[in-house]
Amino acid sequence: MSTLRQTIMPVLTVIAVIMAFWYAMVPVMNTPYERDQAVRDGRAMTTGQMIARTYAQEKPILPAPHQVLAEIVKTTIGLKVTSKRSLIYHAWVTLSSTLLGFAFGTTLGVLIAVGIVYSKALDKSLMPWIITSQTIPILAIAPMVVVVMAAIGVTGLLPKAIISTYLSFFPVAVGMVKGLTSPEPMQLDLMRTYHASGAQTFFKLRWPSALPYLFTSMKVAIAISLVGAIVGELPTGAQAGLGARLLGGSYYGQTIQIWSALFMAAALAAILVAIISFAHKQVLRRYGLVER
Amino acid sequence: MIFGMNGWITAALVFWLFAWALNEFLSRREFGNGFIQKSVNLFIPLLFGITLLVLWEGLVRGFNVSQILLPAPSLIWAKLSQSSSILWTDFRQTYLKAVISGYVMGCGAGFIVAILADRVPFLRKGLLPLGNFVASLPIIGLAPIMVLWFGFDWQSKAAIVVAMVFFPMLVNTVAGLAAADTMQKDLMRTYAASYFQTLLKLRLPAAMPFIFNALKINSTLALIGAIVAEFFGSPVSGLGFRISTEVGKLNVDMVWAAIAVSALAGSLSYGALALLERFVTFWHPSIRRG
Numbered sequence: 001m002s003t004l005r006q007t008i009m010p011v012l013t014v015i016a017v018i019m020a021f022w023y024a025m026v027p028v029m030n031t032p033y034e035r036d037q038a039v040r041d042g043r044a045m046t047t048g049q050m051i052a053r054t055y056a057q058e059k060p061i062l063p064a065p066h067q068v069l070a071e072i073v074k075t076t077i078g079l080k081v082t083s084k085r086s087l088i089y090h091a092w093v094t095l096s097s098t099l100l101g102f103a104f105g106t107t108l109g110v111l112i113a114v115g116i117v118y119s120k121a122l123d124k125s126l127m128p129w130i131i132t133s134q135t136i137p138i139l140a141i142a143p144m145v146v147v148v149m150a151a152i153g154v155t156g157l158l159p160k161a162i163i164s165t166y167l168s169f170f171p172v173a174v175g176m177v178k179g180l181t182s183p184e185p186m187q188l189d190l191m192r193t194y195h196a197s198g199a200q201t202f203f204k205l206r207w208p209s210a211l212p213y214l215f216t217s218m219k220v221a222i223a224i225s226l227v228g229a230i231v232g233e234l235p236t237g238a239q240a241g242l243g244a245r246l247l248g249g250s251y252y253g254q255t256i257q258i259w260s261a262l263f264m265a266a267a268l269a270a271i272l273v274a275i276i277s278f279a280h281k282q283v284l285r286r287y288g289l290v291e292r
Numbered sequence: 293m294i295f296g297m298n299g300w301i302t303a304a305l306v307f308w309l310f311a312w313a314l315n316e317f318l319s320r321r322e323f324g325n326g327f328i329q330k331s332v333n334l335f336i337p338l339l340f341g342i343t344l345l346v347l348w349e350g351l352v353r354g355f356n357v358s359q360i361l362l363p364a365p366s367l368i369w370a371k372l373s374q375s376s377s378i379l380w381t382d383f384r385q386t387y388l389k390a391v392i393s394g395y396v397m398g399c400g401a402g403f404i405v406a407i408l409a410d411r412v413p414f415l416r417k418g419l420l421p422l423g424n425f426v427a428s429l430p431i432i433g434l435a436p437i438m439v440l441w442f443g444f445d446w447q448s449k450a451a452i453v454v455a456m457v458f459f460p461m462l463v464n465t466v467a468g469l470a471a472a473d474t475m476q477k478d479l480m481r482t483y484a485a486s487y488f489q490t491l492l493k494l495r496l497p498a499a500m501p502f503i504f505n506a507l508k509i510n511s512t513l514a515l516i517g518a519i520v521a522e523f524f525g526s527p528v529s530g531l532g533f534r535i536s537t538e539v540g541k542l543n544v545d546m547v548w549a550a551i552a553v554s555a556l557a558g559s560l561s562y563g564a565l566a567l568l569e570r571f572v573t574f575w576h577p578s579i580r581r582g
Binding site: 015227 | 312315316319320333336337339340341344358360361362414415416417418419421422425427428429430432433434435436437439440441512515516519520523524525531532535536539540542544547548550551554555558559
């Protein structure tokens with residue numbers, strides 16, 4: 001009971017305040033349009049009627065949360081998954097390139113980290129550039145990657161996955177360099193006294209000690225990979241994916257569609273991070289690094 | 293065609309092997325003199341970067357890679373110097389107007405809320421889990437909504453920048469304010485220091501490494517936010533606008549020039565913050581010498 005009061009109550013309170021603020025802002029944001037309409041039609045409206053109407057507009061400046069939820073329910077449960085308007089279909093398109101990019105990025109990051117840990121020249125020459133590469137607003141390249149790849153005939157999943165790869169390799173590389181160098185000199189010396197080969201030292205000492213770092217970086221990497229996939233969907237002429245829903249919605253002023261795509265993206269991010277956290281706990285438990 | 297296709301490739305590969313060997317040699321050697329060691333440590337990554345450019349130039353020329361796919365660095369440089377006035381206008385629109393104002397407002401708001409949250413434990417317990425959650429969300433998706441609310445000009449870009457930098461600043465500052473030792477806080481109590489004295493003289497300085505961490509992360513995030521927001525609509529200038537329109541015309545060299553400008557802006561602001569950090573947190577073990 002005390003943990004409930006300690007941890008969940010404050011969060012719920014903040015969320016409740018945000019929701020209340022949201023509902024309060026809906027009439028404020030949407031009234032000008034409603035008043036325009038009333039003046040145009042020469043209707044007289046009481047304030048109460050006006051406020052009621054602001055919660056049920058078709059293209060509101062700020063939709064109410066229940067409108068967004070209704071749209072999500074309509075486009076997920078109400079439609080067939082194969083339908084082009086199904087949010088699940090679009091979420092799946094985004095998810096698949098996110099996962100592909102994440103897999104590439106994580107592999108690349110681990111390989112780079114291993115290279116850096118084992119080669120001093122690579123450490124000194126590559127590491128500064130890896131850090132510099134992240135001060136570059138790399139998402140700016142996203143539309144170019146997509147359009148240029150389309151110009152040479154590569155479309156679909158791969159261009160978006162490349163963007164996600166570029167974004168997600170960095171946290172993994174940096175985290176793994178830290179992780180692979182985290183064994184203490186004492187432990188490395190012990191491996192030497194066992195006459196362990198390089199591969200044995202790697203798989204029995206360095207790799208297990210790097211695992212906590214790997215999972216922490218993977219949480220960052222999957223989130224950023226999702227962002228990369230969404231931005232990668234912006235320039236493709238709005239075909240499919242959550243990014244395309246965002247862009248399409250902003251072209252036609254379909255605000256409820258934008259918000260529902262946003263909510264879906266947020267849910268996706270939360271689920272992906274939760275899955276990695278779960279795997280994190282399971283693996284650490286098997287290695288005996290946390291208590292059962 | 294004396295220096296024909298294979299000439300370029302061979303030259304690039306030879307340069308690569310030479311630079312690799314030199315870097316391998318330099319990084320294995322220990323230099324007694326501190327100054328020389330420092331210059332060598334700077335030279336190694338520099339040579340690596342130059343090698344990448346040479347390889348890029350050589351391979352693009354050697355294999356006759358289409359300009360649309362990947363223009364050579366020399367072409368990008370030519371385009372950059374040719375259209376410097378256009379790019380300056382874009383830079384002013386995106387960086388000087390949107391990024392800086394959004395960055396200052398967002399980091400400022402995050403900082404103030406962090407101080408409040410530190411003072412009110414209930415607020416901290418409510419905001420921190422939320423902040424950590426929001427950090428993993430694709431906030432950049434709010435861009436079309438901000439464009440709808442604040443119009444096409446820089447205000448909407450500044451708004452998305454505020455939304456992107458707020459939570460990293462909040463989370464890091466709160467963590468930083470908790471960084472001061474119990475011993476140190478006790479010492480402040482024995483001095484009968486007031487809350488504000490403790491805050492200004494102990495806890496904020498102790499939080500500075502965390503705050504600078506957020507400032508550095510945010511400098512990149514802010515630029516990304518402003519550029520991506522311009523994909524959703526902007527006046528006829530701005531780096532994001534330039535990138536998205538020139539991509540449509542397949543003027544890839546201009547796109548690369550715009551990317552080079554934003555990369556330079558991103559790296560320079562990061563570097564400036566890192567320098568400022570050294571100056572402000574001179575006492576921190578990672579910076580302190582000797």
